[in-house]
Amino acid sequence: MTNGDRLLTAHIEALYRQYAPAVYRLAFLGLRGDANEANDVVQQVFVAVCEQYDTHFRNHSADRQGRLITTMTKRRVIDCYRRAHRSREILCGELAELDRPTSVLSEFPHAVERSDRITEDPQLKQLWDVLTRDLTGTEYRVAFMTWELDMTPADIAKTLNTTSNAVCTHRSHAKRKIREAHDIGHKGGADA
Numbered sequence: 001m002t003n004g005d006r007l008l009t010a011h012i013e014a015l016y017r018q019y020a021p022a023v024y025r026l027a028f029l030g031l032r033g034d035a036n037e038a039n040d041v042v043q044q045v046f047v048a049v050c051e052q053y054d055t056h057f058r059n060h061s062a063d064r065q066g067r068l069i070t071t072m073t074k075r076r077v078i079d080c081y082r083r084a085h086r087s088r089e090i091l092c093g094e095l096a097e098l099d100r101p102t103s104v105l106s107e108f109p110h111a112v113e114r115s116d117r118i119t120e121d122p123q124l125k126q127l128w129d130v131l132t133r134d135l136t137g138t139e140y141r142v143a144f145m146t147w148e149l150d151m152t153p154a155d156i157a158k159t160l161n162t163t164s165n166a167v168c169t170h171r172s173h174a175k176r177k178i179r180e181a182h183d184i185g186h187k188g189g190a191d192a
Contacts, residue, residue, distance in 0.1 A: 008053065011053075011057075012046070012049060012050055012053065015046075015049060015057070015065065015069070016046055016049075018066075019066060019069045020042055020046070022069075022070070022073075023041065023042050023045050023046075023069060023070075023073045024038050024039070024041075024042050026070070026073050026074070026077070026148075027041035027042065027073060027076065027077055029144070029148070030074075030077035030080075030144050030148065030149075031077060031080055032131075032132060032137065032140050032141075033132055037080055041073060041076045041077060041080070044076050045069060045072045045073050045076055048072055049069065049072070056068055074149050077144075077149075078145070078149075078159050081141050081145075081159060081160060082159060082160075082161075084137075126181055126182075127178065127181070127182075129181075130177060130178055130181040131143070131178075134177050134181065135173075135174050135177060136170075136173075138160070138170050139170045139171075139173050139174040139177070140174070141160065142156055142160070142167055142170040142171050142174060143170075143171065143174040143175075143178075145159065146171055153167040153168055153171070
């Protein structure tokens with residue numbers, strides 16, 4: 001291994017140590033708490049970093065590198081949505097109505113800074129519970145792409161292979177469920 005190779009390996013390892021936790025958090029949240037898929041996204045992102053190092057990372061600022069890694073993560077999460085949609089279409093056909101809320105473990109296997117607040121703050125825990133328990137998979141994906149990835153309804157519709165009207169309906173249902181949970185939380189807090 002040459003000195004250049006060692007330097008390259010050290011730089012990629014430093015990028016991994018710096019950005020892997022943030023990549024994991026974003027993927028974990030975007031994939032509704034699926035730790036295995038989130039770990040796969042981390043792997044995919046850093047394989048891409050290795051493959052694209054010379055063209056997109058070498059001689060660029062740390063800020064630009066971080067933005068590129070975040071963009072790669074968002075795109076991998078969207079790719080997971082697309083794969084899930086195609087699998088559901090191909091494998092389930094008429095069983096798509098089974099897209100019902102599911103219970104998800106809300107514990108993070110890695111140290112996670114801000115996300116630790118979910119278990120400490122009752123209002124954030126209630127919101128996380130609503131997101132993972134009460135929203136359907138489609139409502140969750142639409143909400144995540146709208147509020148976390150700042151995607152337009154047209155872009156979300158294209159990603160999920162549906163119509164903008166359907167996206168707006170799912171977003172509306174997600175907002176209503178979150179609002180209802182918020183209102184119940186405030187009433188419960190006022191009564192106590």
